Amino acid sequence: MLKSKVYDMAGKEVGEIELNEAIFGIEPNKDVLHETVKNYLANQRQGTQSTLTRAEVRGGGAKPWRQKGTGRARHGSIRSPQWTHGGIALGPKPRSYRYTLNKKTKRLALYSALSSKVQGNRLTVIDNIAFDAPKTKDFVGFLNAVKVEGKALVVTAGADRNTYLSGRNVPGVKTTMASTLNVYDILKYDNLIVDKASLAAIEEVFA
Secondary structure, three states, X not given: OOEEEEEOOOOOEEXXXXXXXXXXXXXXXXXXXXXXXXXXXXXXXXXXXXXXXXXXXXXXXXXXXXXXXXXXXXOOOOOOOOOOOOOOOOOOOOOOOOOOOOHHHHHHHHHHHHHHHHHOOOEEEEOOXXXXXXXXHHHHHHHHHOOOOOOEEEEEOOOOHXXXXXXXXXOOEEEEEHHHOOHHHHHHOOXXXXXXXXXXXXXXXXX
16 A cells, blocks of 8 residues: 655644555566657657758858859859858758657556556655645745755645745755656656645546
């Protein structure tokens, strides 16, 4: 049976919670994690890069010098790829880098990422993450109280304005909702901080 200690926002241990072993207790699949992160980053690309071919570069309509008799190499245009400021041969053009992974692969990757946090003792469970007002100072005090070192991903069950505003200016911290949790963010941040409500939401959404 997989369990985790539960703390309050002052860092005091207040109990234990049972974790779903199918989600938090599997052996992480590194190949699937790699493919999923690669997919996530590819889908973030705008794909707007563009280069000019020799047909698109301005100028170069006239032959730079006569074909024979100069002793120099023959050229028909100063916009051919071997010239400085010439067109680009086989350069990138706008395109979509987006591709899809099947649901089974994405789910296995998420379970692997969550399980890796448990195995590395990087999962911190809080009884209830709530701030009375949006204050960065309170958020920093909360992180210090629960003894989190390094970058942290804080997960709430739903949209929590005070938590978001309190944490948005803290370096190395991101707040997100359980429904938008993704593998890239879990792996990018050293620590995963959740409360009991967000744990239940993760199981409901991704189980």
